[in-house]
Amino acid sequence: MKPAAPRRLLLCAVCLALCCVGGARESWTRGNHEWKKLIMVHHWPVTVCKEVEKDCRDPPDYWTIHGLWPDKAEECNRSWHFNFQEIKDLLPEMKMYWPDVLHPQNRSHFWAHEWEKHGTCAAQVDALSSQKKYFGGGLDLYQELALNSMLQKLGIKPSINYYQVSDIKDALASVYGVIPKVQCLPPKSGEEVQTIGQIELCFTKELKPQNCTEPGEPVEPASQRPGAGAAGGPGLEVCEDGPVFYPPPDGTAH
Ligand SMILES: *[C@@H]1O[C@H](CO)[C@@H](O)[C@H](O)[C@H]1NC(C)=O
Ligand SMILES: *[C@@H]1O[C@H](CO)[C@@H](O)[C@H](O)[C@H]1NC(C)=O
Numbered sequence: 001m002k003p004a005a006p007r008r009l010l011l012c013a014v015c016l017a018l019c020c021v022g023g024a025r026e027s028w029t030r031g032n033h034e035w036k037k038l039i040m041v042h043h044w045p046v047t048v049c050k051e052v053e054k055d056c057r058d059p060p061d062y063w064t065i066h067g068l069w070p071d072k073a074e075e076c077n078r079s080w081h082f083n084f085q086e087i088k089d090l091l092p093e094m095k096m097y098w099p100d101v102l103h104p105q106n107r108s109h110f111w112a113h114e115w116e117k118h119g120t121c122a123a124q125v126d127a128l129s130s131q132k133k134y135f136g137g138g139l140d141l142y143q144e145l146a147l148n149s150m151l152q153k154l155g156i157k158p159s160i161n162y163y164q165v166s167d168i169k170d171a172l173a174s175v176y177g178v179i180p181k182v183q184c185l186p187p188k189s190g191e192e193v194q195t196i197g198q199i200e201l202c203f204t205k206e207l208k209p210q211n212c213t214e215p216g217e218p219v220e221p222a223s224q225r226p227g228a229g230a231a232g233g234p235g236l237e238v239c240e241d242g243p244v245f246y247p248p249p250d251g252t253a254h
């Protein structure tokens with residue numbers, strides 16, 4: 001028995017590990033800008049304010065757009081800056097449906113962030129290949145999905161009574177024909193249940209509806225999700241099965 005053999009094996013293993021780490025780091029710094037799925041992210045303004053413990057005055061009482069995000073790619077072109085002039089024509093709709101809930105006076109900042117982080121990647125698709133097309137495309141998807149009126153029709157309204165997460169997911173899947181992703185703010189101390197915060201619907205690059213999760217696919221950890229922790233707080237996570245609070249805008253039941 002030569003004692004050197006296991007050592008050599010170990011060395012090889014170390015080499016291999018180093019190679020892998022090196023390889024991964026390289027592709028990270030080079031920037032892997034490939035993505036497959038577009039995620040249309042709606043958020044509930046009351047929860048957005050709650051997440052950062054901000055007392056927003058009169059947040060919208062309807063679901064608004066957070067963003068249109070390619071999965072697995074961010075900041076695909078840092079020299080392609082947001083230019084408000086390009087979306088001037090969309091301003092009335094942008095203010096209404098894609099507002100910066102937390103900073104209503106300085107919404108350009110939010111739009112610039114969404115464009116630079118997500119839009120520059122989404123722009124790989126012809127239908128979204130300019131700022132006007134990207135924001136216009138997001139607004140079009142929002143109108144087509146009509147999440148607010150769908151929820152109304154499904155009888156899912158803000159309420160002091162809790163819903164079951166599975167009921168909301170199943171209801172949405174039944175109207176859209178694909179599996180959505182629903183995100184919640186975990187209960188803060190003194191609270192009984194999680195609070196619904198985001199509803200995501202997913203699309204292919206051809207803008208066809210797609211399941212947000214495939215059966216058996218592991219759920220991404222919240223910390224790795226695009227936009228996670230952007231607000232600095234504990235942030236949204238995929239909702240746990242069980243009861244969920246859908247908070248009314250004025251803190252009372254409708
Ligand atoms: C990045 O954006 C700039 C400004 O629009 C453009 O000139 C350049 O071609 C883009 N680069 C890539 C790699 O797409
Ligand atoms: C808007 O946000 C930008 C970027 O954070 C900041 O530089 C600017 O001062 C803000 N403008 C106003 C009017 O608050």
Ligand SMILES: *[C@@H]1O[C@H](CO)[C@@H](O)[C@H](O)[C@H]1NC(C)=O
Binds near residue numbers: 178179209210211215
């Ligand atoms: C979505 O998932 C459901 C349930 O797993 C499956 O039956 C369906 O074929 C999927 N749809 C698409 C478009 O992938």
